[in-house]
Each structure stands twice: as structure tokens, then as C-alpha cells.
Amino acid sequence: MKWYSLFLVIVLGLGLCTCISPFTADVPEEVEGIVISASLTTLPGLQEVRILRASPFTNKAYNRPISKAQVWVVDNEGQRQEFAEIVNNLGWYQPVDRDYVGEVGKTYVLHILTTENRKYESLPETVREVPPIKKLYTEEVITDDPLLGPALTSFSVLLDVEDPASKGDYYRWSWLHF
Numbered sequence: 102m103k104w105y106s107l108f109l110v111i112v113l114g115l116g117l118c119t120c121i122s123p124f125t126a127d128v129p130e131e132v133e134g135i136v137i138s139a140s141l142t143t144l145p146g147l148q149e150v151r152i153l154r155a156s157p158f159t160n161k162a163y164n165r166p167i168s169k170a171q172v173w174v175v176d177n178e179g180q181r182q183e184f185a186e187i188v189n190n191l192g193w194y195q196p197v198d199r200d201y202v203g204e205v206g207k208t209y210v211l212h213i214l215t216t217e218n219r220k221y222e223s224l225p226e227t228v229r230e231v232p233p234i235k236k237l238y239t240e241e242v243i244t245d246d247p248l249l250g251p252a253l254t255s256f257s258v259l260l261d262v263e264d265p266a267s268k269g270d271y272y273r274w275s276w277l278h279f
Contacts, residue, residue, distance in 0.1 A: 133157060136164060137221065139211055140273075141174065141203040143228065148201055150184055150194040152213065166192025170215045177208040177225075203228045231272060236261040 134155040141148050152167040172184035172194045182201050184194040203209065211223040242255045264270060 135167065135221070137211075137213065137223075139223070141209055141226075141228065143202050143205060145200055145202050148184075148196050148203070150211065150213075152192050152194070152215075167215055168192060170194070170213055173212050174209050175212065176204075205230050229270060232262045232264060234260050234262055 136153045136155050138151040150172050152170055153164040154167055155164050168191045174182045183197045185197050187193045187195055205228050208225045208227045210225050213221040237260045240257045241253050242257060243251050244254045246252045
């Protein structure tokens, strides 16, 4: 019986080893991209633009900030607001006028000119009024831990609003937890 078991283990082991065949992935040519993240709100101090050079997915390096770019916003009335790079935060830009805010109903276009003389321009975006928050509440997230049993692992912050039935309404709420 021992020989039968040993023979079975050897046959299965060899069978598993011979089933391995190399896989060569067809990876498209790597192209570096740029990631632009911008926020224009109606509240002072929250306007920012972040510009990064995205590393190719086969590169383990992080995205690199794009520094010393010229960044500005122009509204539909032709008013231009310059943005300056934050001194100790490369790739992050804030308005030169710290009191600058977006206005509901105005349309804005973001412009960027890099040191390599590459120009980027956003599509026009109109600042729309945000519907009032009807209800703000939290929900506990409880997971079943195999050793401890049910445990509170986190919580979700939720809100209810009445969103108008128009297309193109995108909202972003942010909060701080202390």
C-alpha cells in the first residue's frame, strides 16, 4: 500500500510540474501620460491644481510631480486667475489670490503650459449650485472576525440630497475625521 501511495504522489507531482507553460504577455508600448487633478469651489482656500507625470505601469516608480508649469484659469467673462506652485509641495498649484473662489453660474477653463512647452486646456465647466444636504448620518461597518467575532472595523459617512434631474451634475463632498 505504501508503494501505491508513493507512486501516486510521484505521478501527480510530475503531472503538475509538466503542466506549467510559460505565458508571454502582449504588453502595449508604454506611453507616459499626465494626470491633472483640479478643484474649483465656491469656498475660499480650497482651489488647487495638481499635475503629475504618470509612470508606465511596468515601472515601479511613483508618479512624478510636474514642477514650474504655468497654470491659470479663465472664466466666461475673460477674467484670468494665475496659480502658483506651493513652495514645499512640487506639482501642487494654488491661486495667487488666496481669496479666489469660483462663482455659481460662471464657466471656467483651466490652462497649463509645461516647461517642455506642452499646452493643456480643459473643457469649459460651469459651477452649478449644490443642492442642500437633507440628512447626514453614519453607519457602522461590522465584520465577522474569526477570532474575535463581530467587530466594528469602520464606519461610513452618508448624506441624502434631492438631486435635480439634469445631466452633468457631479458633486464632491469632503470631510475631516479627528
